[in-house]
Amino acid sequence: MRTKSLKKNRINVVTLGCSKNLYDSEVLMGQLRAGNKEVVHEGEGNIVVINTCGFIANAKEESVNTILEYVRQKEAGQVDKVFVTGCLSERYKPDLEKEIPDVDAYFGTRELPRLLKALGADYKQELVGERLTTTPSHYAYLKIAEGCDRPCSFCAIPLMRGAHRSQPVEDLVREAEKLAARGVRELILIAQDLTYYGLDLYKKRALADLLRALVKVEGIEWIRLHYAFPAGFPTDVLEVMREEPKICNYLDIPLQHISDPILKSMRRGTTREKTNRLLETFRREVPGIALRTTLIVGYPGETEADFETLRNWVAETRFDRLGCFAYSHEENTHAYSLADDVPEEVKQQRANAIMELQAGISWELNQAKVGQRFRCLIDRVEGGYYIGRTESDSPDVDNEVRVAAAGQYLRLGEFAWVRITEASDYDLFGQVED
16 A cells, blocks of 8 residues: 655655765755755655765665665655666666666766756756755865776776866865855865866866965864875875864875785886885874775785785884775776686685774774873764764764763864873773863
């Protein structure tokens, strides 16, 4: 029996995948709100828009399962319409239309005006930079570029997002000013490749110029850099980071591997020697910088010797933050022509070994912080603790600082000085000091 749909004419936007997808959902919701549409993020609504991820196998599976679940709800009368957008839809639209025909319409990553029209709204060019943020009110993502021109063999992002396109400095400053006026204290700069920023618009790498402009925005106190590519890294960024207190001494730089044969096959444009030199430069030019990286294990042709080279390098380099993923064999990428010859169980064993090693490194680095005092941004209250972060920590992916909530009041979205009293693998515990 068909049940009556609830929340008539309310659009529920569901986001899967990375922070760049979340930013796109926020832009979509901002446009819908400007079109007088009632819109929620991952709430209840009779119209559902699923913003999918199509990056690797696990993400694709999650996206497909989410689509199937909302199609089931549509068949049961719990929702009226289901629309799909984002990377999976961009990459596999013909297949999806054939396999899951009960979706009302599929849209690619560059079809926002068409999606809005299907939802009964018009795209408003004058709203560029406006969006309905879904993060806590004191921090927000700022996407400074779209797409990627890098030739990495394993990566499908150029297939889904197209070529690199930088946003003009003045537009990003205007967006930052609007966010600051709404109480945002921390900007997290994101792109497929931060270090390529400006080459298309200004014929030079202009990330340092952008940072110098953003630090002038009143109200913004932290600016954090995510997703920098190692080859061709603009070292003038380090000078700005060192000189401007608003720029967090933090860099997310996915390095993927360190064995030279694997780096060459991955088409990363660098070597172990160049990578190590770059990391030495970071640590010399910005003392105390927190480095986050991402690694891939089980890439085609990765031998036990390649893996041991990687594991020994992780032990020597001692990254502050690290994530490790098993290689996913993606069609239409350059690496798809190679034999996916590392068994799945071996991939997982290698990923687990790297993460176990990193847990020990993180524990040791955290123990060294006991007794030290850090300026922390307080994000939320949870389980009897105020949860905050140091400038070395990005939300959702890095360490957290826990302060007992009993007997004291801290304002969310404000800064507090915290003395660390205890530490575990990935959490710090402390007491507030004036």
